[in-house]
Amino acid sequence: MKRFLLPLLVAFAASPAWAGIPAESEDCLGCHSDPDQTYDLPSGEKLSLYVNQEAFAKSVHGEMLRCTECHTDKTSDHATGELKFKTRREVTRAYYEQCKGCHFANYTKTLDGVHFAVMAKGNDKAALCVDCHGAHDISRPGQPRARISQMCSGCHGKEAAVYARSVHGRLAGSSSDVPVCTDCHRAHDTTDPRDGALAARTPEICGRCHTDEKLMKRYGLSTKVVDTYLADFHGMAASLQQGKKKGPGVRLAAVCTDCHGVHDIEKSDSPNSSVMAANLQKTCAKCHEGASESFPKAWLSHYEPTPEKAPIVWAVQLFYKLMIPFMVGGLVLQIALHLWRVVVNR
Template sequence: MRFLLAGFFSCLLLSAAAPKPQDCVGCHDVDLAKFEKTPHASMGCTGCHNGITKLPHAGKPAPVKCGDCHADEVKEYAGSAHGVAKKSGMADAATCSSCHGPAHEMLPASDPGSRVAKRNLPDTCGSCHSNPDFMAKHKIPFAKPVEAYRLSLHGREVAKGNLAAASCSDCHGSHNILPATDPRAKVNHANVMETCGACHAQVKAAYAQSVHGVAVARGAADAPTCTDCHGEHTILAPSEAGSLVNPARVSTVTCGRCHADERLARRYDLPASNVTSFEDSFHGLALRGGQQTVANCASCHGVHDILPSSDPRSTINPKNLGRTCGQCHAGVGDKLATAHIHLRNEGASEHPVVKWIRLAYLLLIPLTIGFMLLHNGLDFLRKLRHRKLHHGTGEEVMRMNIRFRIAHWMVIVSFLTLVFTGFALKFPESAWVKMCQACGLSPIARAYLHRIAAILITFGTVYHLVHMAMVRRDRVILTELLPNWQDAKDIFNMLRYNLGLTKHRPTFGMFGYPEKMEYWAFMWGTIVMAVTGFLLWAENWTLSHFPKWVIDAATAAHWYEAILATLSILVWHWYLVIFDPDVYPMDMAWLNGKVSADHLRETRPEYYRKIVEASEVQDSDQATPPDAPAGH
């Protein structure tokens, strides 16, 4: 009897014991091997399904309540963007199992195989946030955030196994993910500094004291925080070409986004022209052309520790400008302390000398080129209506000897090179500049080529002057080229002739007013370009010995003189030697020194008569005194 009673009570105890996982798999398809790896394995099945007390159980078990153990996490989730969406009826809103995986297979975050392990979070979050249909259905405005993160510096580092780099939950949170518009969100504008500062503590400390950090702390929604400059999901290293803080982009794309905004300039009383003045400066033009070694905004203002110029700690405080600019321009001293750095045309900060240079050229250029267009246009139309395009005899006489042609060749090569390389700096985004860069003409090569051409044109001009000083026969052109009152009368009479007001065409001597105007304009322009070019080339020396307005004046004069010289060559010189119907398709004196005798007989009869009387020799050394430019 004793043994029977013991067996009976043993059966009762066994039937009252909690079911084990091994007892459940008979009916439920659960992989026990995976379940044993979960953090819930020690709790068994009834740890979560605590309504099950015996087997077989009656009816369907009640839903598992994660909050029974994870009360804090469930509470955070309830107030999160996902929890609120779920409560409002969004069936596909993320739940515990959406992120952690099925309850019987979920792994702790420390396990590399866990869906919430740092390395796997992009895949987990991407199951919804990389789904175009899901994003469109719920009108989530961010385009491909997960894909962008994978390409970012953080994403690549995490993918390589660097778990110190930020992943989704580091910035957005885990259970308490909130929309950026929520003041409590880790990615809210006011909280981004704290979020990024969790990893970048030193940067946070510097930024917090900066003009931007102080403005954000005071509630200025427009003031930039970390993500405004570095991006959100697409954060790249500064050395990467696509980075918003890459030297080539930081000034125009990043800083310029706010500082070139007229609305923000008015709201916060910011200088509206600083970005455009920088873009038009040498630094800005060089950066736009792809040269990243020149100064950008951050080079002068700092990066995270940007302070107003009135702050003694600021890198652009007048007392610190010498040291700041001296990083690149050694020896500039304190001359920049009182100078206007962001110089904009027509601005109140423009020095009077710079202003008058600009105004003088803005008046001179249209008047000069306008006269040239009128003069040549009338001449061209008159000749088309009343004259044959070609002369008949084909006879030629020597006009430009070898010494003049050598000087002219040097000027041709150097001038064209200067125009090409100079305007390439000024218009770096133009298609022809991009094409040249694609063919191998780097910004550095362009700069060196420009300087070499400057040396060549200077040498060619000096050679021209020296050879005239040494060769008496050639020196005569200086007196022949001197302007006189007859030139003014010839201009007036030529205009009258071309307008049909007189039938008598003016004739000239060795040189007419077209050659005189061109010769002295070239000499004057060469001097201006050489002097200003030297001041700009030796910018450290210039800044060390002169006030900053001197280099600003040199910049203005160099630019406007380049425009005037280029247009003059195109409109005046090329008409005289190419497009003039009397010499078309080209006056070949620059190549072989000879010009049409028929043309001279018609336009310079007295000069031609002297040639005939004095010349029996044909070569350049024995011919009548030649000139530098080809005749009209």
């Protein structure tokens, strides 16, 4: 039997699946290559002990980490064949702690995130490192970017389905230009969308892409949207509120997502868009109760006043641009002449 198995094991170890795997890990993988190998937990769940060698070899850890660097004697006991865990979730939480040994900076960020806050309150389903990154098949973050939203959909299926139908979601699979979940919500220190802080940062978040001239040129979009928003009543009010303590949901003015949507953003000329002219009255009425059909016409949206678009506003602005310097200049001239006369008369 040994004469038969030895050449087989040698040939298997030399296969592509083992390429790049540290030698110290080969012994572990020699046993953990059986897909049917499981461990019966006290909870009645079966814990798979199988490691896909090919996936592990291709992972970011495959060429640099030994199995024992994560699977320490604190988490498993080969001598007795026993695990100290009662449920599969306990296993996941144990290895969440192992990650901080190498990734301490990102681990500390998670302590400020909503996932950790939820877990601290007793929610055992809150996302941990391996829930997002995987275990033995960890790839580099954002490769491909579409994988990020797919990963988030494991817990946030409803939001992911809405996002997939949006203008961003439809392009996410074919373009790296559009935002995925972590671009807005961040990765490790994920913000709780219910506390108002994320909404307050919305103009900054959206502005990262929508002020990029090279990027917006590809899609024929204006880069003036943030500037025109900040110059408008909504933007000014939102800016004044920055840095002030406020309760959840308390805001002075609308931000980008209040008008354009959150996960369901559409092109502005789409029939389903909340900022489409036909739908704008309903959108405004969310904040301005009783808004009439003509109410949205009093707002310039993201347009800059021109003789063709809002000529009255353009004319008033031009008047003040000329009148204010004239008045201030005249006042300064009057004061200067008065002082000159006083000096001369002396």
